[in-house]
Amino acid sequence: GAVVSQHPSWVICKSGTSVKIECRSLDFQATTMFWYRQFPKQSLMLMATSNEGSKATYEQGVEKDKFLINHASLTLSTLTVTSAHPEDSSFYICSASPPDSPLHFGNGTRLTVT
Amino acid sequence: DAKTTQPPSMDCAEGRAANLPCNHSTISGNEYVYWYRQIHSQGPQYIIHGLKNNETNEMASLIITEDRKSSTLILPHATLRDTAVYYCIVRVAFGGSNYKLTFGKGTLLTVNP
Numbered sequence: 001g002a003v004v005s006q007h008p009s010w011v012i013c014k015s016g017t018s019v020k021i022e023c024r025s026l027d028f029q030a031t032t033m034f035w036y037r038q039f040p041k042q043s044l045m046l047m048a049t050s051n052e053g054s055k056a057t058y059e060q061g062v063e064k065d066k067f068l069i070n071h072a073s074l075t076l077s078t079l080t081v082t083s084a085h086p087e088d089s090s091f092y093i094c095s096a097s098p099p100d101s102p103l104h105f106g107n108g109t110r111l112t113v114t
Numbered sequence: 115d116a117k118t119t120q121p122p123s124m125d126c127a128e129g130r131a132a133n134l135p136c137n138h139s140t141i142s143g144n145e146y147v148y149w150y151r152q153i154h155s156q157g158p159q160y161i162i163h164g165l166k167n168n169e170t171n172e173m174a175s176l177i178i179t180e181d182r183k184s185s186t187l188i189l190p191h192a193t194l195r196d197t198a199v200y201y202c203i204v205r206v207a208f209g210g211s212n213y214k215l216t217f218g219k220g221t222l223l224t225v226n227p
Contacts, residue, residue, distance in 0.1 A: 034214050044217040093157045102148065103215055105157035
């Protein structure tokens with residue numbers, strides 16, 4: 001079945017630094033990928049839609065300059081949290097779907113900003 | 115997208131069937147019912163989806179009422195590993211950059227030994 005892989009699975013960084021999270025579609029090409037964020041005991045919230053070869057589309061209230069998304073190839077999208085602060089600590093999850101198939105999700109990245 | 119209503123939590127005994135309800139009274143004719151689950155600290159896992167007919171796969175069965183205003187996800191023999199938050203989502207068919215899923219609060223299913 002379709003596999004979406006995220007790396008790293010967890011990361012700890014200091015306040016003010018930037019962190020990059022990778023999302024790969026392992027056995028299919030994805031022109032579109034989606035990035036979600038989940039705070040403890042809450043549901044997943046869509047942050048942005050990553051489009052291969054073009055700019056990402058951000059949901060209302062998500063700062064595009066803080067959460068940089070790059071979708072440079074058909075199998076890789078990256079989310080960079082710039083100048084991270086403790087309130088950015090969260091569970092970040094990406095997703096993608098093969099053509100005519102349900103959306104599949106990565107296993108998420110736990111970000112802790114100290 | 116149509117909204118869904120699910121109970122916040124349910125309990126089930128190990129080995130018994132788990133029946134998870136979902137109300138989606140405003141569903142449109144071209145909207146599918148999708149079920150995902152999220153085990154603690156993992157990404158959501160696709161379970162099953164359907165339009166109007168009942169569906170079954172190796173994981174679960176999906177029963178959709180004739181008027182399509184509600185559905186039930188059935189895990190026929192629940193195990194401890196089925197303890198998770200189950201999300202019922204209504205969405206038009208997959209495909210394209212607009213195919214994004216909106217998650218509600220879901221149902222926390224706890225399978226007890």
